[in-house]
Amino acid sequence: MSTGDGIELEHVNVWFGEGKERVDAVIDAGFTIPLGKSFGLVGESGSGKSTILRAITGLAPSWSGMISVLGNILGRERDKEFYRTVQMVFQDPYASLHPRQTVDHVLSEALSLHGFKDVNDRIIQILDDVGLNQSFRFRWPHQLSGGQRQRVAIARALIIEPTILLLDEPTSALDVSVQAEILNLLTRLRAERKLTYLMVSHDLAVVGHMCSKIAVMNGGEIIEILTVEDLRALKASQPYTRQLLDASVQEC
Amino acid sequence: MSMDTELPQKRLTLHEWLTTETPASRRQARVSAWYRSWLAFRSNPMAMFGLGILLALIFIALFAPLLAPQSPFTQDLGARLSPPGKGGYILGSDSLGRDILSRLIYGSRITLYIVSMVALMAPIVGLFVGTAAGYLGGWLDITLMRITDIFLAFPKLILALAFVSALGAGIENAVLAIVLTSWPPYARIARAETLTIRNADFIHAIKLQGAGALRIITRHIWPLCISSLVIRVTLDMAGIILTAAGLGFLGLGAQPPSPEWGAMISAGRKFILDHWWVATMPGLAIFIVSLAFNLLGDGLRDVLDPKKSSK
Amino acid sequence: MTNLLEVKNLTVKFPTRDTVFEAVRGLSFSLGRERLGIVGESGSGKSITGRAILRLIRKPGIVEADRIALEGKNLLTLSEKEMREVRGHRISMIMQDPKFSLNPVMKIGDQICEAYRLHTRASRSEARKKTLAMLEAVLIRDPERVFKSYPHEMSGGMGQRIMIAMMLIPDPKILIADEPTSALDVTVQKEVLEIMDKLVRERGMGLIFISHDLNVVSAFCDRVLIMYSGRIVETCRADQLHNATHPYTVGLLNSMPRLEHPVDYLEVLKRDDSWDTMPSVGGTLETEIIT
Numbered sequence: 001m002s003t004g005d006g007i008e009l010e011h012v013n014v015w016f017g018e019g020k021e022r023v024d025a026v027i028d029a030g031f032t033i034p035l036g037k038s039f040g041l042v043g044e045s046g047s048g049k050s051t052i053l054r055a056i057t058g059l060a061p062s063w064s065g066m067i068s069v070l071g072n073i074l075g076r077e078r079d080k081e082f083y084r085t086v087q088m089v090f091q092d093p094y095a096s097l098h099p100r101q102t103v104d105h106v107l108s109e110a111l112s113l114h115g116f117k118d119v120n121d122r123i124i125q126i127l128d129d130v131g132l133n134q135s136f137r138f139r140w141p142h143q144l145s146g147g148q149r150q151r152v153a154i155a156r157a158l159i160i161e162p163t164i165l166l167l168d169e170p171t172s173a174l175d176v177s178v179q180a181e182i183l184n185l186l187t188r189l190r191a192e193r194k195l196t197y198l199m200v201s202h203d204l205a206v207v208g209h210m211c212s213k214i215a216v217m218n219g220g221e222i223i224e225i226l227t228v229e230d231l232r233a234l235k236a237s238q239p240y241t242r243q244l245l246d247a248s249v250q251e252c
Numbered sequence: 253m254s255m256d257t258e259l260p261q262k263r264l265t266l267h268e269w270l271t272t273e274t275p276a277s278r279r280q281a282r283v284s285a286w287y288r289s290w291l292a293f294r295s296n297p298m299a300m301f302g303l304g305i306l307l308a309l310i311f312i313a314l315f316a317p318l319l320a321p322q323s324p325f326t327q328d329l330g331a332r333l334s335p336p337g338k339g340g341y342i343l344g345s346d347s348l349g350r351d352i353l354s355r356l357i358y359g360s361r362i363t364l365y366i367v368s369m370v371a372l373m374a375p376i377v378g379l380f381v382g383t384a385a386g387y388l389g390g391w392l393d394i395t396l397m398r399i400t401d402i403f404l405a406f407p408k409l410i411l412a413l414a415f416v417s418a419l420g421a422g423i424e425n426a427v428l429a430i431v432l433t434s435w436p437p438y439a440r441i442a443r444a445e446t447l448t449i450r451n452a453d454f455i456h457a458i459k460l461q462g463a464g465a466l467r468i469i470t471r472h473i474w475p476l477c478i479s480s481l482v483i484r485v486t487l488d489m490a491g492i493i494l495t496a497a498g499l500g501f502l503g504l505g506a507q508p509p510s511p512e513w514g515a516m517i518s519a520g521r522k523f524i525l526d527h528w529w530v531a532t533m534p535g536l537a538i539f540i541v542s543l544a545f546n547l548l549g550d551g552l553r554d555v556l557d558p559k560k561s562s563k
Numbered sequence: 564m565t566n567l568l569e570v571k572n573l574t575v576k577f578p579t580r581d582t583v584f585e586a587v588r589g590l591s592f593s594l595g596r597e598r599l600g601i602v603g604e605s606g607s608g609k610s611i612t613g614r615a616i617l618r619l620i621r622k623p624g625i626v627e628a629d630r631i632a633l634e635g636k637n638l639l640t641l642s643e644k645e646m647r648e649v650r651g652h653r654i655s656m657i658m659q660d661p662k663f664s665l666n667p668v669m670k671i672g673d674q675i676c677e678a679y680r681l682h683t684r685a686s687r688s689e690a691r692k693k694t695l696a697m698l699e700a701v702l703i704r705d706p707e708r709v710f711k712s713y714p715h716e717m718s719g720g721m722g723q724r725i726m727i728a729m730m731l732i733p734d735p736k737i738l739i740a741d742e743p744t745s746a747l748d749v750t751v752q753k754e755v756l757e758i759m760d761k762l763v764r765e766r767g768m769g770l771i772f773i774s775h776d777l778n779v780v781s782a783f784c785d786r787v788l789i790m791y792s793g794r795i796v797e798t799c800r801a802d803q804l805h806n807a808t809h810p811y812t813v814g815l816l817n818s819m820p821r822l823e824h825p826v827d828y829l830e831v832l833k834r835d836d837s838w839d840t841m842p843s844v845g846g847t848l849e850t851e852i853i854t
Contacts, residue, residue: 045719045748059456084462086460096454100475113461113462139274175605176819178604179818179819181831184828187827205820206820209825231822232822232823232825
């Protein structure tokens with residue numbers, strides 16, 4: 001809380017395997033996200049953008065460098081307090097909900113893990129907040145559409161009132177019309193709850209819509225960090241960024 | 253179907269309540285999920301046939317004293333080896349003049365006892381070992397799986413024989429021996445399932461909620477492993493009955509005069525050429541029950557297979 | 564001119580326990596020597612349409628149509644054996660993920676050769692020569708090396724080029740591409756589309772391009788059919804897509820975030836129940852001319 005920084009990364013390397021097998025997924029990454037801001041990571045598959053999220057959440061096996069969240073430098077293990085602060089929404093809503101658990105089960109388990117008492121009220125409230133009718137409360141995942149599942153995933157992440165939300169391609173598995181609904185929901189929730197977003201996407205238009213600052217990744221490295229205004233004005237200094245811009249602006 | 257027409261009003265609403273897309277409580281959600289599986293299961297006639305036989309078997313075991321025409325232990329040496337249908341012996345009598353039908357009816361209790369004990373214990377041991385090994389990995393995985401391999405390396409019956417001879421003959425020890433020999437495949441299945449599940453996003457998600465390993469294994473991985481284990485156990489049931497019968501046949505399971513089916517075959521083998529029914533009748537009983545379990549298992553696989561239902 | 568493909572009143576149904584689900588309802592369109600885009604969201608029936616043309620809908624699915632005609636010959640009356648001749652030889656199909664379409668334990672070159680020899684009875688060396696030429700045609704720099712590789716050694720973009728080579732080598736009349744580039748990165752996507760475009764054009768083929776991506780379709784196709792819940796709701800020239808009039812198409816276009824037009828909130832598509840029941844718009848070339 002002291003520095004006012006939400007997330008800070010300095011010289012972060014992430015790799016898989018050891019010795020000859022070693023693959024460097026992220027090389028010397030560094031950026032700072034002030035509290036309440038929205039930051040985007042763009043890149044193509046294999047650029048290491050999702051791996052950065054995994055390193056922050058402790059899902060990546062081996063990393064070095066410095067990662068701090070709300071001014072606390074993270075070690076190897078993540079404690080409960082960390083998970084109270086940082087939550088994540090995954091890419092594929094069909095894979096991120098347990099097939100044998102109802103919406104109610106998912107949400108109440110999140111609450112009970114963090115010792116919340118007024119379970120019933122909070123579930124009713126969060127369903128309302130993510131735009132799901134109360135009739136969804138006891139449904140199974142297979143009874144939900146992709147967009148509804150993603151709303152449940154967002155509800156699960158937000159029900160324990162985190163300050164930072166990591167978004168791993170939250171709309172890439174959805175139809176455009178549903179994507180618009182989910183992006184609007186995320187925009188509204190950020191305004192209402194003063195959240196900090198770190199969003200990963202391959203889609204420059206989506207990141208440009210959601211984020212004020214954007215880091216472009218290629219081959220595991222952050223090659224450029226620019227503001228959304230510069231991006232819109234097509235003021236990219238790196239040729240790779242231009243190439244990405246070309247591919248996403250040419251249409252229509 | 254005929255029930256539906258008898259009580260159209262009430263049935264319809266209950267059906268609606270069970271198949272609703274918008275359950276209103278935890279209980280309704282769970283009950284309606286079960287009901288849907290039941291509907292899918294019901295549409296498989298072979299599986300229903302298997303289920304019917306097994307329900308009949310349970311019924312027979314429960315009411316054995318009422319159903320059996322005679323005591324299974326009363327000997328009548330004057331009427332020994334009577335062929336089926338003669339002298340009031342519907343399925344004939346054995347070498348000591350005991351009614352084979354009555355012995356089969358009482359024997360169903362022993363069969364059910366063995367089957368249910370094994371079905372309860374072996375998969376649970378397998379589930380513990382397999383999920384722990386699969387989820388926690390590392391040296392624990394290596395140790396547990398090598399132990400599993402050692403058990404798997406022996407032929408089942410031989411290993412069971414060794415256990416029984418060490419523990420002493422008797423039904424309880426036979427059950428224990430079968431459990432000790434039949435858990436490794438379940439551990440293998442549970443581990444394989446766990447390995448695919450543990451990297452799923454929903455497990456990452458609950459991990460990020462701050463859940464510990466024990467909670468993840470018991471509350472999130474077990475429910476997904478159980479269905480494939482149930483299927484496998486049901487399909488293995490026939491093998492378990494046969495192993496039990498085999499132990500009985502070799503004189504290491506149930507002890508005489510207990511009417512265990514395998515032991516009955518064993519006793520009848522001396523007369524198999526002249527008095528075929530003594531060994532054939534218990535053989536048929538084993539065959540029917542094994543078949544019923546296999547049909548049930550096939551039906552359950554169609555309903556429960558997570559690979560099919562998750563998509 | 565003559566149409567390569569003509570589909571009249573196509574309906575695809577899937578019976579479920581309680582009802583019959585109609586995935587495609589009364590679809591009519593025709594295809595000339597052009598690039599026809601079929602756009603729609605998931606569940607609109609666009610992929611099912613592609614599969615139904617090749618009669619690849621498995622039981623219990625039911626395909627009904629007045630006519631599905633390839634150069635005047637009705638495909639519905641063909642036997643399964645004759646249909647196999649049509650598939651691959653006359654009409655080819657490219658799926659979204661090449662990983663599932665290539666045999667993982669067979670060398671790429673052998674697979675393409677086999678596809679060629681299956682329909683032409685060419686000699687081994689001839690097939691090999693033709694395969695290498697085809698790999699070159701899809702702009703693979705080192706065809707000899709790729710010929711001897713296994714599918715898992717290829718990246719997604721390479722895999723899709725190989726699929727294109729394999730599907731075009733028997734010289735089909737029509738190519739159905741079902742989301743061929745959705746699994747690829749944007750930069751690679753463009754290359755693959757350009758290759759496909761060039762080959763289809765050179766060979767005078769008809770292309771049915773099935774996609775959820777309005778941008779790609781409008782940039783790449785000549786004509787577009789917009790599908791919604793099993794029907795065509797609108798048809799227009801691809802370069803006129805931004806002037807589309809149907810509220811569904813307009814809504815889809817507006818719900819996309821744009822770098823050039825920053826907004827706080829995106830427009831949300833409001834679905835109208837009447838769209839579900841409206842009759843399908845004809846997608847033939849003739850209706851096109853009238854409108």
